[in-house]
Amino acid sequence: MKTQNKTTMQALIAAEANAPFVLTEVERPVAAAGQVLVRIVASGVSVLDNKIRTGKGGHAQQPLPAVLGMDFAGEVEAVGEGVTRFKAGDEVYGLAGGIGGLQGTYAQYGAFDADLLALKPSNLSMRQSASMPLNFITAWEGLVDRAKVHEGQKVLVHGGAGGVGHLAVQIAKAFGAWVYATGSAAQQPYIESIGATFIDYREKTVGQYVNEYTDGEGFDIVYDTLGGATLDASFAAARFYTGHVVSCLGWGEHKLAPLSFRGATYSGVFTLMPMITGKGCKHHGEIMEEATKLAEAGKMVPLVDERRFTLATANEAHQILEHGKAIGKLVIDVRE
Structure with missing residues (x-):
């Protein structure tokens, strides 16, 4: 796909809730002070993108019409005034738009806050790199920033084959933790392939796997990526006195008694905060630099759905996501 001229670009517009994306020619952005103009090669497709498109993502503060992603x-095509970390030609990646009124990444170009970006891993493809930022930052903020994961701990990840979960498993392993992950029977081979002990949540109760793997004491860190009843189960799986539960979907109403009676603690993760408030952007860039280090050290490999999509066929990707049929992260090839 080629741009029409040097001042316009192709972008997907979500005009209204539940309407399909429309491929449209729009004005190409320019890099303001502190920004980087990027020629986008690949864009990840997230569950939140689909929620915004269907009118269910109010917390993302992205009114329609908008470019999502x-x-x-x-x-890097060009850098704005004051940007010294990047130069034209650099390959970069990040979680940079699509919420808080910011232009998203379902477009040929984007002008993004330089603090949100990092050099992409040299050993990962553009597609692999585009699949990582949202999920990696969410996993890192929970495990490293909040729970202070370290060597020798026992870490339980709920949803170990999911978008956040599979990266959380690999981060915990990289820090030297013993990792356990819940999933379905079909997910067992993959979960074990990334180094976690598999727990079939349909076959074992919380009490059973806490007894089996921790002698009844509980896990040092429990990362809930699913919310709802799974977060309640997480409270009952935390280690007495020192356990810490983290959730990236702790948005419901929950009884804290099981957590309190174990003397454990809880943290919530809301990864969108920097882009919505403008605060903490630099730390997101720092986290992506850590992602690059882990990937280049061979300790982080993202799971990407093998199916290919372009801006012209992106509606198909959203249909797959909406029906829960993705196997790994769906990615749009913006530059074909």
Whole structure:
């Protein structure tokens, strides 16, 4: 796909809730002070993108019509005043748009806050890199920033084959933790392939796997990526006195008694905060630098759905996501 001229670009517009994306020619952005203009090569497709498109993502503060898409990988086209970390031609990636009124990544170009970006891993493809930022930052903020994961701990990840979960497993392993992950029987081979002990949540109760793997004491860290009843189960799985539960979907109403009676603690993760408030953007860039280090050290490999989509066929990707049929992260090839 080629741009029409040097001042316009192709972008997907979500005009109204539940309407399909429309491929439209729009004005190409320019890099303001502190920004980087990126030629987007690949864009990740997230569950939140679909919620915004269907009118169910109010917390993302992205009114329609809008260009959606949060994750990307691409090449620096130009840098704005004051940007010294990047130069034209650099390959970068990050969680940079699509919420808080910011232009998203379902477009050929984007002007993004330089603090949100990092150089992409040299050993990962653009597609692999574009799949990582939202999920990696969410996993890192929970495990490292909040729970202070370290060597020798026992970490339980609920949803170990999911978008956040599979990266959380790999982060915990990289820090030297013993990792356990819940999933369905069909997910067992993959979960074990990334180094976690598999727990079939349909076959074992919380009490059974806490007894089996921790002698009844509980896990040092429990990362809930699913919310609802799974978060309640997490409270009952935390280690007495020192356990810490983290959730990236702790938005419901929950009874804290099981957590309190174990003397454990809880943290919530809301990854969108920097883009909505403008606060903490630099830390997101720092986290992506850590992602690059882990990937280049061979300790982080994202799971990407093998199916290919372009801006012209992106509606198909959203249909797959909406019906829960993705196997790994769906990615749009913006530059074909």
